[in-house]
Amino acid sequence: MTKLGVNIDHIATLREARKTNEPDPVAAAVLAELAGCHGITVHLRSDRRHIQDRDVELLRETVKTRLNLEMAATEEMIRIAREVKPDTATLVPEFPGELTTQGGLDCVRNYDMISAAAQELEAAAIAVSLFIDPEKQQIEAAQRMGVPIIEINTASYADASLYLTLKTELTAAEALEEIKASAILAGSAGIRVHGGHGLTYRNVRAVSQIPEIEELNIGHNVISRAALVGLDRAVREMLALLQEE
Numbered sequence: 351m352t353k354l355g356v357n358i359d360h361i362a363t364l365r366e367a368r369k370t371n372e373p374d375p376v377a378a379a380v381l382a383e384l385a386g387c388h389g390i391t392v393h394l395r396s397d398r399r400h401i402q403d404r405d406v407e408l409l410r411e412t413v414k415t416r417l418n419l420e421m422a423a424t425e426e427m428i429r430i431a432r433e434v435k436p437d438t439a440t441l442v443p444e445f446p447g448e449l450t451t452q453g454g455l456d457c458v459r460n461y462d463m464i465s466a467a468a469q470e471l472e473a474a475a476i477a478v479s480l481f482i483d484p485e486k487q488q489i490e491a492a493q494r495m496g497v498p499i500i501e502i503n504t505a506s507y508a509d510a511s512l513y514l515t516l517k518t519e520l521t522a523a524e525a526l527e528e529i530k531a532s533a534i535l536a537g538s539a540g541i542r543v544h545g546g547h548g549l550t551y552r553n554v555r556a557v558s559q560i561p562e563i564e565e566l567n568i569g570h571n572v573i574s575r576a577a578l579v580g581l582d583r584a585v586r587e588m589l590a591l592l593q594e595e
């Protein structure tokens with residue numbers, strides 16, 4: 351079965367809409383874990399638009415599965431990660447004003463910077479994951495860096511599968527093939543493979559059936575459903591899909 355990491359950023363988005371103290375990401379993490387998820391993911395953005403430093407500190411003390419901190423490879427974030435010590439740090443590109451993460455890291459062009467950040471995190475006993483597009487050169491660069499995990503960006507497939515055709519150049523089938531080929535390449539290089547971005551109850555199955563992909567990180571869709579049916583049910587329904595053969 352494919353593991354599920356639940357990204358709870360949007361619980362904090364709702365709280366920050368009023369700059370108040372509810373809903374609490376810590377409570378959401380507890381509920382998601384009780385429903386059976388395998389990990390909790392949060393993205394501490396440089397602009398602190400949703401998750402705050404205090405959330406990360408509290409989650410580090412309360413999460414019983416695994417805490418995955420998504421972060422830009424900046425000095426500030428590396429310092430915070432080294433203090434908080436999440437189980438995994440997923441390095442992502444971050445641009446001011448973006449609605450969500452736009453594409454994967456460019457590990458070829460920014461090799462030295464990303465590699466140095468990964469080494470600083472690994473030195474603090476934090477497993478590093480690189481969020482990258484499903485491209486051969488990116489996987490090869492990640493392999494040269496010696497990182498233990500990559501997270502393949504599933505956005506092109508996800509957008510195409512939901513017929514958001516204006517956003518994508520590939521068909522869903524073509525985008526899925528790229529993800530599969532990248533997962534196989536990374537797996538054969540001994541890199542653990544995660545995936546995520548844009549996945550929903552409707553399109554997740556094709557990705558979860560790729561044997562090399564151990565874990566998927568899903569946020570917006572699960573939290574959206576949770577707003578209507580409750581977090582426990584939303585997480586259980588996603589887990590049920592990931593468990594199907």
Ligand code: PXP
Binds near residue numbers: 357359481546567570
């Ligand atoms: N993985 C990464 C690296 C992300 O940046 C995000 C979005 O925060 C996700 C997974 C989850 O994406 P979504 O919210 O579309 O499920």
